[in-house]
Amino acid sequence: MTQKSTILLGFGLHANAHGDDLDWRGFWNSLVGRLDGAAEFLTLEDRFADPGRDGLDAILLANWLAPRSRDIGIIAGAPLNFVEPFHVSTAIATLDYVSAGRAGLLIQRLDQHRSRDAGRAIGTLKGFPAVDPLSLDSDTLAATEVVRRLWDSWEDDAVIRDVASQRYVDGEKLHNIDYQSADFRVLGPSITPRPPQGQPLVAFGWTTEGDLALARAADVVFVPAGTGFAGVAAKLRGEGQGTRPKVIADLQVRPDVADVAELVAAAQTSVAQGAEGIRLILPALYRQIASVVDALVPALRADLLVAQPLGGDLRSRFGLPAARNRYAAAA
Amino acid sequence: MSKKQIILGAQFPGVNNFTVWSDPAAGSQIEFASFRHFAETVERGKFDFVFLAEGLRVREQKGRFHELDVVGRPNTLAILTALASITNHVGLIGTLTTTFNEPYPLARQLATLDILSGGRAGWNVVTSPGAFTGANFRRGDHLPFRERYERARDFLETARSIWQGGDFHIRSPHFDIAGRTGAGSLPQGAPVIAQAGDSDEGRELAASHADLIYSRHGTLEEGQAFYADVKQRLAKYGRSRDALKILPGANFVLGETLEDALEKQKAIRLQQVSPKNAIVFLEQVWNRDLTAYDPDGPLPEVDPDVAVEQLAQGRAARYDNRLETARAWRELAEREKLSIRELIIKVTGRKQFVGTPAQVAEEIDRYVQADAADGFVFAPHLTPGGFDEFVEKVVPILQERKVFRQDYAAPTLRGNLALPETWQPVAKAV
Ligand SMILES: Cc1cc2nc3c(=O)[nH]c(=O)nc-3n(C[C@H](O)[C@H](O)[C@H](O)COP(=O)(O)O)c2cc1C
Numbered sequence: 001m002t003q004k005s006t007i008l009l010g011f012g013l014h015a016n017a018h019g020d021d022l023d024w025r026g027f028w029n030s031l032v033g034r035l036d037g038a039a040e041f042l043t044l045e046d047r048f049a050d051p052g053r054d055g056l057d058a059i060l061l062a063n064w065l066a067p068r069s070r071d072i073g074i075i076a077g078a079p080l081n082f083v084e085p086f087h088v089s090t091a092i093a094t095l096d097y098v099s100a101g102r103a104g105l106l107i108q109r110l111d112q113h114r115s116r117d118a119g120r121a122i123g124t125l126k127g128f129p130a131v132d133p134l135s136l137d138s139d140t141l142a143a144t145e146v147v148r149r150l151w152d153s154w155e156d157d158a159v160i161r162d163v164a165s166q167r168y169v170d171g172e173k174l175h176n177i178d179y180q181s182a183d184f185r186v187l188g189p190s191i192t193p194r195p196p197q198g199q200p201l202v203a204f205g206w207t208t209e210g211d212l213a214l215a216r217a218a219d220v221v222f223v224p225a226g227t228g229f230a231g232v233a234a235k236l237r238g239e240g241q242g243t244r245p246k247v248i249a250d251l252q253v254r255p256d257v258a259d260v261a262e263l264v265a266a267a268q269t270s271v272a273q274g275a276e277g278i279r280l281i282l283p284a285l286y287r288q289i290a291s292v293v294d295a296l297v298p299a300l301r302a303d304l305l306v307a308q309p310l311g312g313d314l315r316s317r318f319g320l321p322a323a324r325n326r327y328a329a330a331a
Numbered sequence: 332m333s334k335k336q337i338i339l340g341a342q343f344p345g346v347n348n349f350t351v352w353s354d355p356a357a358g359s360q361i362e363f364a365s366f367r368h369f370a371e372t373v374e375r376g377k378f379d380f381v382f383l384a385e386g387l388r389v390r391e392q393k394g395r396f397h398e399l400d401v402v403g404r405p406n407t408l409a410i411l412t413a414l415a416s417i418t419n420h421v422g423l424i425g426t427l428t429t430t431f432n433e434p435y436p437l438a439r440q441l442a443t444l445d446i447l448s449g450g451r452a453g454w455n456v457v458t459s460p461g462a463f464t465g466a467n468f469r470r471g472d473h474l475p476f477r478e479r480y481e482r483a484r485d486f487l488e489t490a491r492s493i494w495q496g497g498d499f500h501i502r503s504p505h506f507d508i509a510g511r512t513g514a515g516s517l518p519q520g521a522p523v524i525a526q527a528g529d530s531d532e533g534r535e536l537a538a539s540h541a542d543l544i545y546s547r548h549g550t551l552e553e554g555q556a557f558y559a560d561v562k563q564r565l566a567k568y569g570r571s572r573d574a575l576k577i578l579p580g581a582n583f584v585l586g587e588t589l590e591d592a593l594e595k596q597k598a599i600r601l602q603q604v605s606p607k608n609a610i611v612f613l614e615q616v617w618n619r620d621l622t623a624y625d626p627d628g629p630l631p632e633v634d635p636d637v638a639v640e641q642l643a644q645g646r647a648a649r650y651d652n653r654l655e656t657a658r659a660w661r662e663l664a665e666r667e668k669l670s671i672r673e674l675i676i677k678v679t680g681r682k683q684f685v686g687t688p689a690q691v692a693e694e695i696d697r698y699v700q701a702d703a704a705d706g707f708v709f710a711p712h713l714t715p716g717g718f719d720e721f722v723e724k725v726v727p728i729l730q731e732r733k734v735f736r737q738d739y740a741a742p743t744l745r746g747n748l749a750l751p752e753t754w755q756p757v758a759k760a761v
Pocket of ligand 1: 383384385386426428456457458459527528529530531532533534545546547580
């Protein structure tokens with residue numbers, strides 16, 4: 001192909017990013033003000049049970065940011081092993097309503113160390129997985145499936161407000177999901193009607209080879225830029241079970257280097273290797289954000305690598321098809 | 332002596348038959364625009380707080396989804412946090428169960444709401460109906476009644492330890508958890524705690540741990556009895572009578588004249604209790620399929636089925652003794668010559684203030700000054716405009732009477748409710 005296609009630009013944040021700033025609201029308000037219109041999406045990782053640095057609940061923070069932003073997609077994280085999939089499903093559906101279709105869920109599979117902290121913070125409970133990698137992986141897959149099925153558990157036209165039959169809802173259009181995993185069972189249906197996108201976007205951050213099944217349960221996968229990127233991207237797009245997720249390259253912006261040209265080159269390399277977008281990770285966000293938004297973003301745009309944010313619902317911006325409801329009778 | 336100041340809470344019309352959906356003015360129950368309109372209106376009216384109820388499973392009747400009432404709601408904490416973003420003064424109280432949550436995640440979420448709202452978070456602690464709702468959750472199980480309250484108390488104390496920030500290490504009958512949280516020193520010290528249980532256990536929990544009670548005792552006499560009962564429980568915990576505010580749930584109907592308002596009330600009650608819904612209510616007591624009965628006809632002659640299995644699922648169970656309730660209802664229906672629908676309209680009503688704006692304001696004031704309440708949690712019958720007229724016409728009269736604020740006096744919900752400014756550890760009962 002000769003035509004140069006454009007890519008998506010996002011920022012990878014976490015919900016403790018305010019650091020030492022005591023004015024948490026002021027920090028997040030000005031941050032989202034800077035990013036809205038400059039980037040297509042942001043991810044908000046949840047620092048659940050990170051000792052002393054656990055910050056804000058990411059999905060709630062996302063719901064606070066949504067009404068004070070216009071265009072930016074907001075992908076909020078949840079450590080599915082340690083929370084109730086039912087609550088996560090309704091909270092992301094709510095984010096989708098509040099943001100008019102800009103919502104996504106970042107599936108967080110915590111590493112072994114953080115998982116142990118998280119396990120201690122909730123205690124040993126029936127229905128939650130044991131803290132070993134295999135149990136955590138399969139539980140994350142199960143919880144993701146539950147979250148997704150609950151989003152579909154109401155058909156779009158379930159609310160009928162039919163005065164003649166005195167019925168508000170058509171019970172035939174609500175569906176039990178009745179999902180049984182190794183550790184738990186969820187019956188459904190959701191208490192929240194199907195969100196505007198049907199299926200809010202589901203994203204996942206790749207760390208190791210063992211992540212393939214989880215990555216293929218997602219719509220979008222973040223993969224570290226660099227030597228391994230091309231191989232992972234190929235694997236994700238290859239034959240096999242699950243989705244063919246969109247692949248986004250994670251680019252670390254080192255705090256000491258303000259070399260825009262170098263970063264643009266790195267972005268170009270990722271694109272050449274098949275990235276459909278890049279996510280910028282700023283380790284010292286507080287100090288870096290101004291220069292990144294004022295210098296790097298315009299440079300990426302000037303190079304036509306990055307399009308002006310598109311707005312509209314988040315799935316379509318990532319080139320994902322409209323979500324079909326698995327429970328709706330085939331038309 | 333100066334008059335008591337009235338507390339006003341605004342319940343978003345919820346998942347039950349009081350929310351009228353068949354009216355042309357009834358808007359979306361789920362779009363954010365509805366919540367925005369609702370919250371902005373009551374904040375304009377200087378209300379103390381927005382209030383959301385909770386129900387974590389779609390209600391069922393005779394093994395099928397209950398179709399006649401409004402159903403579908405957002406996630407409580409998520410929508411309250413979104414509302415925190417577009418309001419500046421009004422409190423945000425969510426009903427959240429201690430049965431299908433765990434202390435660390437929930438305490439952290441409430442801390443998040445308190446921080447992002449600048450100190451306006453509140454938590455109505457409920458103990459939840461059991462196994463039916465449990466089917467949607469990992470834990471799944473259902474605790475016996477007494478244990479649910481023990482867990483609630485334990486949960487609250489655990490949450491309070493977490494809200495103090497820093498290290499927490501709890502070993503209690505219900506929890507064995509540890510960690511370190513970074514969100515210390517919340518704007519309010521701790522979110523405002525409300526409690527809704529009505530049993531002796533529920534009232535004790537309120538007296539020892541809560542700032543507010545949301546009660547269902549709305550009439551003058553019942554309200555006064557409840558008020559006296561709960562307030563006298565406070566001393567035992569070393570708390571003053573002002574430390575716990577009592578707020579019955581209530582409703583209002585406004586008209587040009589009293590007759591006009593009564594006429595409207597009648598029409599609203601008919602919308603709330605549709606013919607089919609009248610039968611559903613009757614089935615909750617009879618515990619039998621009564622679809623063959625005429626809603627405009629007399630009550631069934633057959634007696635209730637007293638089997639344990641309930642036809643109605645997902646509602647707060649209110650009819651402990653079905654045979655007794657059926658007997659009383661029959662008697663009432665015969666005495667007043669009521670059809671099934673007329674009876675249900677009569678016996679399922681909530682406290683309603685009906686009249687002109689001046690009459691309604693005066694009546695609310697009278698109840699509060701007579702210690703039937705410290706204020707009310709009003710649930711209008713329409714989404715999202717149910718408070719428009721109340722804010723425009725009733726609130727100014729309350730303000731003129733000097734029993735309701737002209738403007739918010741404090742930045743926090745705790746402050747506006749005139750509760751102790753920061754949370755004080757509660758002394759254990761002796
Ligand atoms: C006025 C009132 C409102 C309530 N609202 C809710 C609610 O929104 N969600 C819920 O799960 N339980 C709700 N409950 C149920 C209580 O938390 C409690 O489980 C129930 O009343 C049984 O306990 P009790 O016997 O102490 O009243 C409510 C109870 C009352 C009295």
